[in-house]
Amino acid sequence: MHPMSTRLAAPPRRVPLSLQVTNYFNGLAQVGWFVFGFGMIFFWVFSANSDLSFLTFRGPHQVAQGKVLDVEGTSASENDQPVSANHYEYSVAGRSFRGTSYSTGDSAAAGATVPVEYDASRPERSRIAGMRRAMFGPGAALANLFPLIGLILLIPATRIGIRRNRLLREGVLANGELVNKAPTNMKVNNRPVYELTFAFTARDGRRCEAKARTSITERLEDEEQEPLLYDPNDPSFAYVLDEAPARPQFDMNGELRGRGLAALGWLIVPALVVVGHGFAAAVKLGLWP
Numbered sequence: 001m002h003p004m005s006t007r008l009a010a011p012p013r014r015v016p017l018s019l020q021v022t023n024y025f026n027g028l029a030q031v032g033w034f035v036f037g038f039g040m041i042f043f044w045v046f047s048a049n050s051d052l053s054f055l056t057f058r059g060p061h062q063v064a065q066g067k068v069l070d071v072e073g074t075s076a077s078e079n080d081q082p083v084s085a086n087h088y089e090y091s092v093a094g095r096s097f098r099g100t101s102y103s104t105g106d107s108a109a110a111g112a113t114v115p116v117e118y119d120a121s122r123p124e125r126s127r128i129a130g131m132r133r134a135m136f137g138p139g140a141a142l143a144n145l146f147p148l149i150g151l152i153l154l155i156p157a158t159r160i161g162i163r164r165n166r167l168l169r170e171g172v173l174a175n176g177e178l179v180n181k182a183p184t185n186m187k188v189n190n191r192p193v194y195e196l197t198f199a200f201t202a203r204d205g206r207r208c209e210a211k212a213r214t215s216i217t218e219r220l221e222d223e224e225q226e227p228l229l230y231d232p233n234d235p236s237f238a239y240v241l242d243e244a245p246a247r248p249q250f251d252m253n254g255e256l257r258g259r260g261l262a263a264l265g266w267l268i269v270p271a272l273v274v275v276g277h278g279f280a281a282a283v284k285l286g287l288w289p
Contacts, residue, residue, distance in 0.1 A: 025269075050138055101132060167237070226241070227242075
């Protein structure tokens with residue numbers, strides 16, 4: 001039985017921050033944050049070090065004679081060929097500049113004279129002719145697909161959280177009767193996911209339905225009627241309270257109760273992603289150390 005009072009405070013109701021956090025970061029959102037965070041590792045390693053000169057360093061270029069100062073091996077390889085960093089120096093209009101270009105396989109020798117292509121409007125932007133301005137070729141940018149998958153998961157998960165919090169704040173309480181239960185093609189922890197349909201009557205007399213998907217169906221089958229919240233302006237938007245991961249509870253005055261410290265658990269993965277990749281961004285941009 002859902003632990004709530006028979007009364008429900010009139011909207012707009014106060015939704016405790018801990019309950020909002022639970023709705024925003026549970027379930028699919030946790031998967032999305034994990035996939036996004038894991039995918040960003042590939043972004044920093046590959047995409048952030050991919051040469052997009054065909055977009056960012058388009059000609060025509062000026063050419064100056066440069067001198068290779070040092071050739072340094074990197075820990076990277078491309079097509080089983082080691083990638084080398086070629087450090088060089090060149091002069092434009094009496095000003096000296098230094099740069100690093102990357103090559104796969106054969107490299108220039110230290111002390112060799114090489115042609116250096118540079119941007120006439122920003123002569124500090126350059127590369128040794130025939131080499132790359134970044135460690136990997138443009139194909140490495142395909143690693144962007146990994147964090148993109150995480151974002152694709154996060155978008156609907158965040159929308160669901162926003163809508164659930166809005167219903168808690170403004171929704172109307174009704175009781176739904178289970179009228180259909182059908183298996184889906186999904187499984188969670190080797191348990192089949194079912195779609196359950198609940199019929200309810202909106203306050204304007206319309207007969208409406210609310211659908212819930214869960215692998216823990218006993219939560220939604222323990223009462224003859226299940227409490228749900230629906231949007232009075234669009235009763236097709238509704239959710240059964242026992243389906244919600246937050247499982248909102250109400251006090252005797254019909255006000256929502258917070259989740260307390262339990263909500264902090266949902267913030268662990270997002271916090272690690274934000275802090276970890278925020279630090280990586282600061283290092284990449286030269287803001288740290």
